[in-house]
Amino acid sequence: MSEKLSSISLRAIEILFYALFFSVPLVFAGNTSELFEFNKMWITFAITIAIAFFWTVRIIAEKSLVIKRTPLDIPIALFVLAQIASTVISLDPHTSLWGYYSRFNGGLLSILCYVFLYYAFVSNLNSAKIVKNIFLVSLTSAFIVVLWALPSHFGKDPTCLIFRGAFDVSCWTADFQPKVRIFGTLGQPAWLAAYLVLLIPISLAFSILYKKDELKRSLKSIIFLTLSSLMFLSFLYTRTRSAVLALGVGLIFFFGALILFDKPSKKNFVKDLLKKQKIVVLSIIIFAIIGFFAEIPLSPFDKFSFNNLKNYVQKVKVTQNPQRETVHQTQLGGTDSGKIRLIVWRGAIDVWKNNPIFGTGVETFAYAYYKYRPIEHNLTSEWNFLYNKAHNEYLNYLATTGVFGLLSYLSFIAFFLFIFLATIFKTKNKLSAVLLAKTGVVMSKESQTLAKDPLILSLVAGFITILITNFFGFSVVIMNIYLFLIPLFVLILMDVLDDKSLGFKLGKVGEIGFFGWSLISLSFLVTAYLLFFLFNFWRADVLYALGNNYSKSGEYQQAYSLLRSAVSIHSEPVFQDEVSTNDASFALAIAYSSQGKNATESAQIISQLAAESSSINDSLTNSHPNNILFWKSRVRIFYNLAQIDNSYLSKALVAMKRVYELGGNEASIAYNLGVLYGQSGDSKKAVEILKKTVALKPDYRDAHYALGLFYNDIGEKEKAIYEMEYILSHFSKDDEQAKQSLSAWKEK
Numbered sequence: 001m002s003e004k005l006s007s008i009s010l011r012a013i014e015i016l017f018y019a020l021f022f023s024v025p026l027v028f029a030g031n032t033s034e035l036f037e038f039n040k041m042w043i044t045f046a047i048t049i050a051i052a053f054f055w056t057v058r059i060i061a062e063k064s065l066v067i068k069r070t071p072l073d074i075p076i077a078l079f080v081l082a083q084i085a086s087t088v089i090s091l092d093p094h095t096s097l098w099g100y101y102s103r104f105n106g107g108l109l110s111i112l113c114y115v116f117l118y119y120a121f122v123s124n125l126n127s128a129k130i131v132k133n134i135f136l137v138s139l140t141s142a143f144i145v146v147l148w149a150l151p152s153h154f155g156k157d158p159t160c161l162i163f164r165g166a167f168d169v170s171c172w173t174a175d176f177q178p179k180v181r182i183f184g185t186l187g188q189p190a191w192l193a194a195y196l197v198l199l200i201p202i203s204l205a206f207s208i209l210y211k212k213d214e215l216k217r218s219l220k221s222i223i224f225l226t227l228s229s230l231m232f233l234s235f236l237y238t239r240t241r242s243a244v245l246a247l248g249v250g251l252i253f254f255f256g257a258l259i260l261f262d263k264p265s266k267k268n269f270v271k272d273l274l275k276k277q278k279i280v281v282l283s284i285i286i287f288a289i290i291g292f293f294a295e296i297p298l299s300p301f302d303k304f305s306f307n308n309l310k311n312y313v314q315k316v317k318v319t320q321n322p323q324r325e326t327v328h329q330t331q332l333g334g335t336d337s338g339k340i341r342l343i344v345w346r347g348a349i350d351v352w353k354n355n356p357i358f359g360t361g362v363e364t365f366a367y368a369y370y371k372y373r374p375i376e377h378n379l380t381s382e383w384n385f386l387y388n389k390a391h392n393e394y395l396n397y398l399a400t401t402g403v404f405g406l407l408s409y410l411s412f413i414a415f416f417l418f419i420f421l422a423t424i425f426k427t428k429n430k431l432s433a434v435l436l437a438k439t440g441v442v443m444s445k446e447s448q449t450l451a452k453d454p455l456i457l458s459l460v461a462g463f464i465t466i467l468i469t470n471f472f473g474f475s476v477v478i479m480n481i482y483l484f485l486i487p488l489f490v491l492i493l494m495d496v497l498d499d500k501s502l503g504f505k506l507g508k509v510g511e512i513g514f515f516g517w518s519l520i521s522l523s524f525l526v527t528a529y530l531l532f533f534l535f536n537f538w539r540a541d542v543l544y545a546l547g548n549n550y551s552k553s554g555e556y557q558q559a560y561s562l563l564r565s566a567v568s569i570h571s572e573p574v575f576q577d578e579v580s581t582n583d584a585s586f587a588l589a590i591a592y593s594s595q596g597k598n599a600t601e602s603a604q605i606i607s608q609l610a611a612e613s614s615s616i617n618d619s620l621t622n623s624h625p626n627n628i629l630f631w632k633s634r635v636r637i638f639y640n641l642a643q644i645d646n647s648y649l650s651k652a653l654v655a656m657k658r659v660y661e662l663g664g665n666e667a668s669i670a671y672n673l674g675v676l677y678g679q680s681g682d683s684k685k686a687v688e689i690l691k692k693t694v695a696l697k698p699d700y701r702d703a704h705y706a707l708g709l710f711y712n713d714i715g716e717k718e719k720a721i722y723e724m725e726y727i728l729s730h731f732s733k734d735d736e737q738a739k740q741s742l743s744a745w746k747e748k
Contacts, residue, residue, distance in 0.1 A: 002061040002512050009058040013051050013124050020047045020117075021134050022141045024478045025195060026148075026185050030163045032538070033545040034102035036187030040477040041104040042538055046531060048113045051120050053527040058124070059506070060516050060523075066503035068123045071419055071439040071496075072487060075412035076115055082405040083111050083362055090361020091368060091626040094573060099363045100388045101574045105477045106363045106396075114484040122488055126497070131489045132455065135202055142199050143227055146234045149184025149192060153237045159185075182237045191476045193243035194469040196235040198462040198482060200247060201254045203228040205458035208258075208279045225279065229286050236294040242472030244298040246465040254461035255280050261452040334381020341391050341472070343377050344369070348390040351399040359402035365390055368399060370628050370663030378667040378697040386629075393470035413467065415439075416487035420460055423494055424451040440498045447496045456493050459486050540570035548578055556586035573624060576616050577633050583613035584637040591644045606644060613637050621655075628662040631655055635672065653680050667697035675706055683713040701731045708741060717745055 020043075027043045028036045059065050087108045090096035099107025148158050152169060157178055160171035169178050181189035207224035210217045235243060255277075262276050274281055295305035350372035351360060360368040366388035377383060390396040398406040419441055422432055426448050436443060450456065463486045466479055475483060491497055512520075547562030563579045566572075587609035594602035617637055620630045638652035653676045660673045670693040678686030690707040694700060708723030720741075727738040 002063075002509065005512070006058050006061040009054040009061065010124060012054040013058075013120065014130060016047050016051050016054070017117075017121060017125065017130075017134060018137045020044065020481070021138045023047075024481065025141050025145050028159075028185055028187070030159075031542045031545060033541050033548065036185070036191075037103050037105055037476055038541065039538075041099075041110060042534060044110075044113060044477055044481070046534055048116060048120075049527055049530045049534075052116065053523055055120055055124060056523045057520055060519050061512060063506040063509055063516075064503060065506065066123055066501050067119055068126065068497070069440050069500040069502060070118075070122055070488065070491065071436070071441050072412060072416060072491075074439070075408060075415050076118070078408035079405070079412055080111065080115055082358070082401050082408045083108050086358045086360075086362045086401040086405055089358050091364045092361060092624050094624065095364055095367075095627070096362035100366055101572070103363075103388065105475070105480060108362050110477075110480070111362075114480055117481070118484050118488055121485065122492070122497070123501075126492055128493050128495070131492055134489070135455070135459075136206070139199060139203055139206070139224070139227060142196070142203075142231060145184050145186070145192070145195070146227075146230045149178075149182045149186075149234050150230070150237070152178035152182050152184070155179055181239045182234065184234070186476070186478075189238040190240045190243065190469070190473050191479075193235050193238040193240035194246070194466070194473070194476075194479055196231045196238075197243050197247040197250060197465045197469065198479070200228050200231050200235070201250050201458040201461040201465075202455070203231065204254070204279060204283055205454040207283075208454045211279055221279070225283065225286070228283060229290060232287050233290050233294055236291065236296060239297040241298045242469055243465075244296060244301075245472075246468035249468055250461040250465040253464055254457055255284075257452075257457045257461075258454060340377075340380050340382055343374050343380065344387055344391050345395055347373050347377070348392065348395040348399040350374070352395075352402065355399070355402060357402045358404055359398070359400040362400055362405075363388075364626075365396055365400055367626055367628050367662070370666060370669075373663065373665045375665055375696055378665075379699070383697065384666065384668050389474040391473055393474050396474055412487075416463075416490070417460075419496070420451065420490060420494075423447050423496055440500050441496045442498050443496065447494045451494050453493065456490055459490050459493070462486065463490075537570045537572070540566040540572065540575065543569070544572075544575045544578060547582070551578065551582045551585065554585075554589070556582055556589050560586055573620055573627075573630070577620055577630055580613045580616035580620070581633050581636055583609045583616070584640040587613070588640045588643055610641050610644070610648075613641070626662065628659060631659045631662065635659060635676075639676075649676070649680055652676060665696065667693055667700050667703065670696060671700065671703045671706065674703070674710075678706070678710045678713070683710045686710040687714060687716075699730075701727055701735075704731075705737060705741075708738075712741075712745060721745060 023043055024040050027039045029039045032038050087093055087096040095101070095107070097108050098104060099110055104110055151157065152159075155169055156167050157169045157171070158167070160169055161167045163171045172178060176183070183189045183192050186192040186195055203224050207221045207228065210220040210224065235247065258277060258280060259273065262272075291301065291305075293306045295307060347369050348365070351365070351368045354372065355368070366386060369387050369390075390399055394406060394410075397409050401409075418432075419436065421427075422436055423441070423443065426443065426445075427433060427436075433443070462482070466475070466483050466486075469479075470483075543562050543566035547559040547566060550556070550559035550562065559582045563575065563582055566575045567579055587606045590602050590606055590609075614637065617630065617634050620627075621634055624630050634655040635652050638648045638655060642649040642652055653673075656669075656673045656676050659669055663669050670689055674686045674689035674693055677683075677689060687707065687710045690703055690710065693703040694707060697703065704723045704727050708720045708727075711717070711720035711723060724738040724742045724745075727735050728742075
């Protein structure tokens with residue numbers, strides 16, 4: 001019975017790993033607060049919990065706990081230690097534990113999840129065959145992803161068909177334009193691009209592996225080459241420049257390694273290449289043709305596209321050639337994304353300089369960046385955006401986990417690449433050989449030969465693409481799964497792992513017995529509880545998302561019950577924050593709508609809502625004193641309540657001062673502080689702060705207008721007039737508010 005149970009558990013773990021790589025790229029939901037990453041993280045958590053259960057059952061059945069050692073144990077241990085240390089000293093430990101809300105990927109729990117998957121695989125499924133099956137499953141999932149994403153470029157998005165019953169792109173807001181940049185089931189163009197450029201070399205590797213004379217194998221080779229071509233086309237339609245660089249480097253490495261180890265003769269290089277590397281040559285030709293018609297979104301390649309050549313030919317005949325939908329960032333977001341990225345990177349470095357060892361805490365960039373945000377960010381089109389990532393994975397780790405976190409992360413990457421290179425080139429350096437032996441790397445002629453296998457080379461190429469796309473962005477759930485597991489898969493395929501393991505016997509192998517079954521039952525109950533917890537959290541998020549939408553549309557009463565239901569299911573601070581802000585808005589709405597009727601009853605409801613709103617926010621700001629978002633909510637709460645009872649205005653000002661302490665370099669924060677000072681009767685202080693505001697952002701019309709009003713209040717009319725004239729000359733000559741103010745002041 002114990003052997004059968006162990007075998008069933010092992011098979012279940014294998015199937016769950018297949019399910020992980022198949023489902024994560026595809027999963028999304030339209031009723032959660034974040035459609036994509038939230039659901040992908042949740043399915044990853046659920047599968048990890050299920051794997052943990054079956055591994056526990058196997059341990060009990062075999063009466064033996066075995067955790068296989070790998071050469072990457074020390075870097076992984078250091079990385080986990082860095083994450084834990086940064087969580088302990090974090091600006092916001094709750095955020096560090098779970099991750100930034102709606103994303104979750106990158107939080108301590110997600111990192112522990114990925115590390116657990118690493119050891120669960122190597123300790124249970126240490127098999128080259130299973131590794132190959134995983135990538136066959138991955139490519140099957142990628143095929144579905146591509147079929148889902150491609151139609152949206154032509155205005156037919158399956159997601160809209162599911163959400164609204166219309167096979168078009170009308171379900172997306174202006175922030176999402178799939179006809180311009182597709183994103184499919186991954187959620188953002190850059191995320192889809194990173195996923196595809198990782199898998200393109202792997203798909204080509206399978207095409208090469210199946211390249212035989214037999215018809216059946218040749219058909220498989222054609223299928224994988226076709227899939228590679230479809231993925232390449234989809235990748236181009238994401239219009240992601242960093243991914244072009246990543247794929248270019250990845251393919252140069254992959255094709256270069258294949259040619260290098262194939263050793264074509266120098267005299268007949270081209271002939272040998274055409275004979276031995278047909279797939280390489282054919283894929284280059286196919287990609288070039290696709291790139292010509294679909295356009296590679298990176299200079300100078302974009303100049304040699306069909307559309308550009310067509311426009312060049314027609315420009316003499318047509319005086320004004322209608323442009324197709326442009327893919328440049330300046331249209332989509334104003335300031336070029338590269339310029340904004342450089343500013344954010346500088347801010348990330350400033351965050352690190354002030355928190356050098358352990359950083360500000362895992363996944364706290366959203367809060368830390370406010371404090372050290374470069375002034376130049378105010379001059380971009382995204383000046384008032386919240387940045388919860390540094391848009392550079394390495395700088396993100398540096399800022400949030402310090403030198404310890406970044407170096408441990410880089411050591412994991414570097415040591416894996418060192419092992420691969422040392423194996424493939426069979427290092428003769430004695431120090432390197434000793435280091436490899438000490439860390440459990442078994443060097444042999446067979447492993448050197450295996451390292452040159454197309455699949456292994458493609459996995460390393462794919463890994464390199466992750467490193468590059470992470471440099472210009474940040475990882476998402478599926479990419480982190482690949483980042484942590486590809487090194488392990490390569491080590492398994494190269495057959496360089498020794499037999500060392502950690503563990504101990506729990507008893508003699510035999511019948512499970514009452515105690516064993518009791519442990520299995522307990523494990524099942526714990527697993528069921530954790531899965532139920534995840535489900536309830538997900539269900540609460542659905543209610544929160546709906547309540548939040550009602551609140552944004554001004555339907556506060558409908559939002560009230562939904563948000564409170566969400567909090568009753570799971571008391572997530574983000575849910576509580578939305579409850580408190582909605583309560584204040586609801587109170588204000590009642591005050592406006594009930595003037596003169598049912599005054600007593602309305603006053604009681606308003607008083608109750610105000611008390612609840614204040615109490616919840618008091619608790620949040622006390623528990624999360626460095627979370628600037630909760631302090632911003634506090635300002636909104638007291639400002640709304642001040643419209644009912646002016647005594648709340650002083651509380652709003654106190655809260656706004658704290659927001660200014662946490663993020664005074666953002667122009668909108670300085671502006672709001674200045675306005676609140678003015679509304680509280682301190683016009684001189686208002687002028688002082690608003691002067692700083694227009695220095696932070698000279699093109700801030702509202703700040704100039706407020707500054708003019710408060711200049712007038714303190715009797716400095718010339719300066720007040722100057723601000724209004726500045727608005728008319730620099731923003732709009734038809735600005736009615738500025739005109740009215742000037743007219744009123746000049747008459748006096």
